[in-house]
Amino acid sequence: MPLDLTRSREFSAKVIDWIRGKGRVLIMAHDNPDPDSLAAATALRHLLQVTLGIEATVAFGGIIGRGENRQMVKELEIKAFPIHTLDLNQFNVVCMVDTQPGTGNNSFPADRPVHLVIDHHPPRATCDACPWVDIREDYGASATILYEYLVAQKVSIGTKLATILFYAIKSETQDLGREWCRADREAYLQLLPLVNNRILFNITQSKVPREYFSAFNKAISTAVIYDGVLVFNLFDIHHPDIVAEMADFLMRTEGIDVVLGMGCYNGDAVLSFRTLSHEIYAGEVMRAVVEGLGTAGGHGMIAGGQVPGLAKGRQVQEQLAHTLTRRLLERLGRSLDAPVPLLSPSEEDAADS
Template sequence: MDSKRGLFLVICDDPELASTLVHIQKNMDIKVWVPSKCGQLQTSLIDACEDSIHKEALVKGDVTKASFFSQWKEYKPICVVLSLKDIEKYSNIRELILTELPDARILSLQIGRPEEVPRKLIDNDRELVLSWTELLSRPISAELRHIESSHRVKEVRDILDGGDKIALLLQPDPDPDGLASALALRALLGRNKVSTPIVTFGKVTRPENLAMLRLLDLEVITIKPDDLSNFDKVALLDTQPTHFTVTLPKVDAIIDHHPMTGNYSDIPYCDIRSKYGATSTILTEYLRAAAVNIGQRLATALLYGIKADTLHLNREVIDADLYAFISLYPDINYNLLRRMEKPELPMRFAPVLAHALTSMAVKESILVSYIGEVEREDLIPQVADFMLQFEGSEWAVCAGIYENNLVMSVRNVGYVKNAGDVVKRIINGWASGGGHRTMAKAIFPVEGWKERYGNLNPENIKATVLNLFIKEAL
């Protein structure tokens, strides 16, 4: 039993429904009620579910007894799917759930048309009631995410609302996904930029991100790690403590979609979903579950966050990203979105790109370039993006010097090794970095690089980077 994963408890008298639900829910421990007495329902439920889940997930018992539910109290969160044709039995069991599992969320499925069984949230949003007809009109997984998000919204509010001043901390060079997520969390908490500022240890550098700040009137404050002690609460958005080169003095919440890179069991609130394409998707689900109005400015930011981190929905997306995108699209400002996506590039970028392309080192399917010292860090990933377009390339790595660090941007085609995993093996704990399957970033202190790999001669750097990726990526 893994109570930290949460419990997904199915109580229904329809074998097909039970089978469908256990196929969908993958993130929580699944338990399916089976009548203790032998009979047709017991046999049908076992036959429908036993090929999809372990036998111990089929729980025999009497659901009319309080003891059946009290045994699950250690789980957090708990989602109970309740669907029974016997109305009296349904009502009695529902009362037992409310009494014995006071923190549980309930998804009640009832027979009837939407007009006969209108969608509604009851008991302080603990229970979502909807008809079978409406359920079939959109995936069950969306309803389950809504239930889970309702629980998470209450939890993160309870943890963060206790602070008068809250820091929303992003990575050193904040991107659209992080910026949008911070703006969304601030809206979810009902805060303003004075009491809940967006902060970073670096600064926004990429032109499209600077355009986002300007067009959406966002303010990002640069602070030092020690400054976090001036805040009552600290929430990390689109990043994790291990992504930083320093130890953070305090962290109260993490909301991120990158692969988990540390043990965060001591952090009060942690919602890391590596299957999601963007943290903005997670925050969109929070806002929908909490019935928070998403205005044009916030909708534009969130949709841009999703587009930017998923390359226009072409990379690492799941149905949740698509639903969030579709729900936000009608409310965005299209003109602002276009201006953020296509910011002007300075002419001085042209010789940088030309130098990178003429100095590439190539081995098998790996392309490596070094563009020297740059005044803007965003030039490095832009070159890497461009390099991956060459025929036969599967890996593109661009390195450059920015503010006494050797910064490496990594891109791949998606069907090779995970870029984030490869970078983690390369940095091996002495530098910082991470990423996803198809894109990653590493930051090496210049002095540390020279100690391990020699001088900063361009040819030496390219050869070193190429050898590192031949060893770890092929």
């Protein structure tokens, strides 16, 4: 569908009027926020600042670990604060962008009310208690929804905000190649002339630490193929985002239509799921795979999950990987028999020499 400015104008106008005079506003991104979450939060902050004169606070849990994301925050001067550094009692209005209450991928306390949810993931029942909800699961990016609000309310978009919104849509939809709609494409094309190309280049070509490359080595060396499904395990990781990045990378493997990756960060398992099949609904599959162990969510072709509180030790992580692999293959009706390493022993030896 094209940009739905009528819907966005009506909804955003009602929300702005409702927030007026209520005091301090918190905008909650999801944990270890990606460009889409940060862009949506920044755009909502700008909208409230221009229309109401409110300096809303953007918060997140976890870390901003991926090199491109750190560079984006630096180059575009994004103001976002770790949630543990804030006194939540100071905020009278709580907004969530690119996440929802009770999904397990944000650190906002479950016993506190959330007033506004803007997202493009499938709706959860927890949103029923929120007075304002705009969830468009057919959209490829939450940033597109916020772009519509800005356009509908005739709020000017400067170069830096345009760049972060553009990069969010670009990365979330992989340059309009994955799970996009006409609204994403229109926003992408309308933002493109406003983008600072130098900043965009600095973000996409950001420098990375040496351990970044060790993740590629570990992902490739642990990758095993089961009947068109590739599974890899990074074990202990320096930041959670790296699992999704490796899943995207290994999705290019010939003959593979499903990838499941995992790693362990601060005692929690981080999971990433990718598929090229339009017949596999990634979000539903991941929720079934982690049922009783953790939480998960996602779209048709991409999903993620968390299994909290793992005991220490590589053996525990290996056992979890085995359990999740078995559940995934059973869910997909694929065979657990005759697993094949991505690299044969001779190829591994050649890579090490």
